[in-house]
Amino acid sequence: MKYFTLPILLAFVVTLSSCGGQVSQGTAGAGIGAASGAIIGQAIGRNTEATLIGAALGTMLGYIVGNEMDKYDRQRLNRVYEEAPSGRASTWRNPDTGNTYQVTPQPAYYPKAKPDTPCRQAEILATxxxxxxxxxxxxxxxxxGQWVLQN
Incomplete structure (x- = not known):
């Protein structure tokens, strides 16, 4: 059963993201987040429950990042990943949307799967x-050399 969950979930996400012709950033982010979360959940928990929890969390994160963060916010987030000291919060207010963000990056690390690729995690408090x-x-x-969100 667990071997069928991930392909079915991925097919569902692809099907939903192709509906309606034009896909919003939130929908695209939710789809990518769901797929990524499901893969991570399966890798960590190795069962259907972990896969579904990962998909749910990934969907929520992907929607928030895809729908609420515009180009300005993504540029600021990229700058935090590039320049901000670990553990020090960076904050900004989007002049167009009024949304505020506080991002606290963690130290860079190199994942086993890609030992030549630096990665950083960050906590985002968005209002x-x-x-x-x-x-x-x-x-x-x-x-x-660009920072790319992994979801």
Whole structure:
């Protein structure tokens, strides 16, 4: 059963993300987050429950990042990953949306799967429409030197 859960979940995500012709950033982020979360959940827990929990958490994180963070916010987040000292919070307010973000990056590490690729985790406290939301992200540097969210 567990060998069928991940392919079915991925097919479902792909099907949903292709509905309606134009996909919003939130929908795309939720789809990518669900798939990534399911893979991570399966890798950690090695059972259906862990896969579903990972998919649910990934969906929520992907939606928040994809829907609420515009280009300005993603540039600021990239700058935090690149320049901010570990453990020191960086904050900003988006002038267009009014959303505020406080991001606290952690020290860089090198994952076993990609020992030449630095990654950093960060805690994000986002205040969106007056409601505080806390989430965690991981970004790894790509071959062009840019930080890419891993969800």
């Amino acid at each position: 969106i429409d007056g409601k505080a939301q806390k989430t965690y992200t991981t970004a790894c540097r790509n071959s062009r």
